[in-house]
Structures are given as structure tokens and as C-alpha cells.
Amino acid sequence: MKIIRGKIKKPQKVVVYGPEGVGKSTFAAQFPEPLFIDTEGSTEHMDVPRFESPSSWTMMLEQIDYTIRNPHICKTLVIDTADWAEAMCIQGILDADGTKSLADYDYGRGYIKNEEEFGRFLNMLTRVTDKGVGVVVTAHSQIKAFIQPDEMGAYDRYELKLEKKTSALLKEWADMLLFANYKTEVFTDGKTKKTKAMGGKRVMYTEHRPNWDAKNRHGLKPELDFSYDAIKDAVAFDEHSTSTKAIIPEDQAPSKNTTVEVVSTIYPPLADLMKAGGITKEQLSAAIGPSASGGLGYFPSFMKIEELPEDFAKHIVSQWKEEFLPQAQQIEDLPFDLS
Structure with missing residues (x-):
């Protein structure tokens, strides 16, 4: 000791x-x-x-x-x-x-x-x-x-x-x-x-x-x-940075050839988290959709993210990191529109 x-x-x-x-x-x-x-x-x-x-x-x-x-x-x-x-x-x-x-x-x-x-x-x-x-x-x-x-x-x-x-x-x-x-x-x-x-x-x-x-x-x-x-x-600081002008790298894209587009009608805090996590509307829709299709089973059929009830959108935000982000990341971006 x-x-x-x-x-x-x-x-x-x-x-x-x-x-x-x-x-x-x-x-x-x-x-x-x-x-x-x-x-x-x-x-x-x-x-x-x-x-x-x-x-x-x-x-x-x-x-x-x-x-x-x-x-x-x-x-x-x-x-x-x-x-x-x-x-x-x-x-x-x-x-x-x-x-x-x-x-x-x-x-x-x-x-x-x-x-x-x-x-x-x-x-x-x-x-x-x-x-x-x-x-x-x-x-x-x-x-x-x-x-x-x-x-x-x-x-x-x-x-x-x-x-x-x-x-x-x-x-x-x-x-x-x-x-x-x-x-x-x-x-x-x-x-x-x-x-x-x-x-x-x-x-x-x-x-x-x-x-x-x-x-x-x-x-x-x-x-x-x-x-x-x-x-x-x-005030003591660790001199670990070599530049006086720190450059903040952008997060790595979720996958190649994927463009993450978040429609403004989505609940804004949820849209921000989707953008930061590189999650598309289709991925999140599948994640909360039928369990038979690999989703969490919150809805019996695929739901448009723009049409989510606000209370449920708030629930997604509150449990984003623990539940919904990991589930959405497991779902490959779908090549078709769920709408």
C-alpha cells in the first residue's frame, strides 16, 4: 500500500x-x-x-x-x-x-x-x-x-x-x-x-x-x-493539448454511403439525438416496431417517426442510450422507405 x-x-x-x-x-x-x-x-x-x-x-x-x-x-x-x-x-x-x-x-x-x-x-x-x-x-x-x-x-x-x-x-x-x-x-x-x-x-x-x-x-x-x-x-491543468486552438473532430459516420436525414417535424430533442448517433428514421422505426421484425415491440406495425405521440418521443429521449440507440444500431439501414 x-x-x-x-x-x-x-x-x-x-x-x-x-x-x-x-x-x-x-x-x-x-x-x-x-x-x-x-x-x-x-x-x-x-x-x-x-x-x-x-x-x-x-x-x-x-x-x-x-x-x-x-x-x-x-x-x-x-x-x-x-x-x-x-x-x-x-x-x-x-x-x-x-x-x-x-x-x-x-x-x-x-x-x-x-x-x-x-x-x-x-x-x-x-x-x-x-x-x-x-x-x-x-x-x-x-x-x-x-x-x-x-x-x-x-x-x-x-x-x-x-x-x-x-x-x-x-x-x-x-x-x-x-x-x-x-x-x-x-x-x-x-x-x-x-x-x-x-x-x-x-x-x-x-x-x-x-x-x-x-x-x-x-x-x-x-x-x-x-x-x-x-x-x-x-488553477492547475494537465498540459496534454499541443494546440491552443483545439479542433473538435466530427463523429464517425454510421456507415458508408449513408446519409442521415432528420425531418424537422420529428420531436426536436429526439431529432438531435438521431443526428448525433447517426440513426435514420427507418432504423428507429424498425427498432420500435414489431418484435418479429427485430424491433422492441412497442408498435404492432412500422410507425413513422414524424407521427410518434409526443409522450412516447419523450420516453425514447429519456431511455435513448440505454435502450433505443443500441437497438437501432443493430438494425442495418433499410434500402426501402417504411412509409
């Missing part, structure tokens, strides 16, 4: 949160060779490399898995933002179970499912860092009333805009939790006794205070300019 002494340098797991417009995406773009998974379209005005905007929870997990299998494509994977990612996580759970809200589950099981699924998402991000790629997760903040457990006082504080259980998971997972905000100072006019707020400089906080959560393991100053340069010496 080995005993290891000293510091172990490895890519960091950084979470930065703050109000809308403070510059979280711009801050994340300053990290070495970032690759964005943009869940809300906040990087459309920025010249940064990004995956296609994920339209489902399954699609986002596939993008993370692709990074794990191809760690050379970037030095930093950016999830922008955690709260929009959690919204997709919740929708994926609801679609899989055919429910409309986490509150519809008995005994709070919906929130437990969300916590477990979000935990698996964080485990995948840890696997990204194990491959030598840093991870940055951005999130919006919200102001909530806080009552101290000893009932000695109550005050407002900034918190992550997530469900309570997933917020705690994300904070525990992070090596560095940074709170970004506009620094303002309040002045009182000696004559009129009116108060005015002045300032507006963007700063980030690295240590816990009663009004916000923050942490770091590098002895950073409690308050820093909101810039990557202020923390770059504390």
Missing part, C-alpha cells in the same frame, strides 16, 4: 455563480482552451468553441461522455449554466416516468430522483477531470431569506439558483466556489439623510460570508477582481 505525501496537482472543479449579466460566461471563456456546453444560448455573441446546444438531458450527458472519450479536444469543459442543466435533468426524469412535476411523486421521491441523477452528472464531470481536463460550472444566483438555526437573527443571502439538495451537492463537489457580484457602497447624505448606492465594479469572493457561500483551497484573498488572471496560479 502506497503512502503519498505532498500536494497533488490536478485539474480543478470550479463553480462560479452570480446575478444575470455579471460576466460568468466571459469569465469561463478565459480559462485554457474552453469548450462550452451552452444550455441557455448565453455564448452566442462570443467567439468560443461549443457543442451544439443540448435539447435534452440525454444529449448533454452524451456530450460530456464524448469529452471523456476524447480529452484532447479541450483543456477546460464549461457547463453554462447549472440551473438550466438541472431544468433539463428534471424534465428528463418527468419524461421517463410520464409525470408533470417532481411534487407528483409520493414521499418526496421526485426530489430524491433529481438529487441522484444530478449526482451522476457530477460524477461524470469528475471523470472529465480524471482525464486531465478542467471543469467550470456557471450558475445564476438568487436571494433568499435565511434564518439562523440558533434563531439569533434572519437576513437575506445569495444562493445558487438550484433545488436545495442539488445546490448542496454542487457546492460540496467543487474545489473552488466563487461568488461574483457588483461591488457597491452605500453613502448617506449628511443634509438630506438619503442613502445612495455607488460603484459597480465586478469582483468575486472566495471565502464564506453570512450573505453568500464561497470557498477555495488555495489561500486566495477574500475579494479579487473578476478575472481569470486573479486565480490562474491556483
Whole structure:
């Protein structure tokens, strides 16, 4: 059994949160060779490399898995933002179970499912860092009333805009939790006794205070300019990439002489997964068709993918990687039209 002494340098797991417009995406773009998974379209005005905007929870997990299998494509994977990612996580759970809200589950099981699924998402991000790629997760903040457990006082504080259980998971997972905000100072006019707020400089906080959560393991100053340069010496990355302009290779085509065409009338998240997986309409139709013809038996006859009930299309998306993609891949692209 080995005993290891000293510091172990490895890519960091950084979470930065703050109000809308403070510059979280711009801050994340300053990290070495970032690759964005943009869940809300906040990087459309920025010249940064990004995956296609994920339209489902399954699609986002596939993008993370692709990074794990191809760690050379970037030095930093950016999830922008955690709260929009959690919204997709919740929708994926609801679609899989055919429910409309986490509150519809008995005994709070919906929130437990969300916590477990979000935990698996964080485990995948840890696997990204194990491959030598840093991870940055951005999130919006919200102001909530806080009552101290000893009932000695109550005050407002900034918190992550997530469900309570997933917020705690994300904070525990992070090596560095940074709170970004506009620094303002309040002045009182000696004559009129009116108060005015002045300032507006963007700063980030690295240590816990009663009004916000923050942490770091590098002895950073409690308050820093909101810039990557202020923390770059504390953020270690594996120098595995030889190019400062990473080129993301396209996935290999499913088979030669095959053109994957996805009609726009297909449920959009399903269409995105079909395109990414190289699955044609005919393959998926056969996969969900009669078991006697090699399908899963969901329908007694071949069904046009464009005519699938939306609830079933959502079910396919939620179980894409586990059930429907492997089944469709086993079916050779048919030389005829099932319509």
C-alpha cells in the first residue's frame, strides 16, 4: 500500500455563480482552451468553441461522455449554466416516468430522483477531470431569506439558483466556489439623510460570508477582481493539448454511403439525438416496431417517426442510450422507405 505525501496537482472543479449579466460566461471563456456546453444560448455573441446546444438531458450527458472519450479536444469543459442543466435533468426524469412535476411523486421521491441523477452528472464531470481536463460550472444566483438555526437573527443571502439538495451537492463537489457580484457602497447624505448606492465594479469572493457561500483551497484573498488572471496560479491543468486552438473532430459516420436525414417535424430533442448517433428514421422505426421484425415491440406495425405521440418521443429521449440507440444500431439501414 502506497503512502503519498505532498500536494497533488490536478485539474480543478470550479463553480462560479452570480446575478444575470455579471460576466460568468466571459469569465469561463478565459480559462485554457474552453469548450462550452451552452444550455441557455448565453455564448452566442462570443467567439468560443461549443457543442451544439443540448435539447435534452440525454444529449448533454452524451456530450460530456464524448469529452471523456476524447480529452484532447479541450483543456477546460464549461457547463453554462447549472440551473438550466438541472431544468433539463428534471424534465428528463418527468419524461421517463410520464409525470408533470417532481411534487407528483409520493414521499418526496421526485426530489430524491433529481438529487441522484444530478449526482451522476457530477460524477461524470469528475471523470472529465480524471482525464486531465478542467471543469467550470456557471450558475445564476438568487436571494433568499435565511434564518439562523440558533434563531439569533434572519437576513437575506445569495444562493445558487438550484433545488436545495442539488445546490448542496454542487457546492460540496467543487474545489473552488466563487461568488461574483457588483461591488457597491452605500453613502448617506449628511443634509438630506438619503442613502445612495455607488460603484459597480465586478469582483468575486472566495471565502464564506453570512450573505453568500464561497470557498477555495488555495489561500486566495477574500475579494479579487473578476478575472481569470486573479486565480490562474491556483488553477492547475494537465498540459496534454499541443494546440491552443483545439479542433473538435466530427463523429464517425454510421456507415458508408449513408446519409442521415432528420425531418424537422420529428420531436426536436429526439431529432438531435438521431443526428448525433447517426440513426435514420427507418432504423428507429424498425427498432420500435414489431418484435418479429427485430424491433422492441412497442408498435404492432412500422410507425413513422414524424407521427410518434409526443409522450412516447419523450420516453425514447429519456431511455435513448440505454435502450433505443443500441437497438437501432443493430438494425442495418433499410434500402426501402417504411412509409
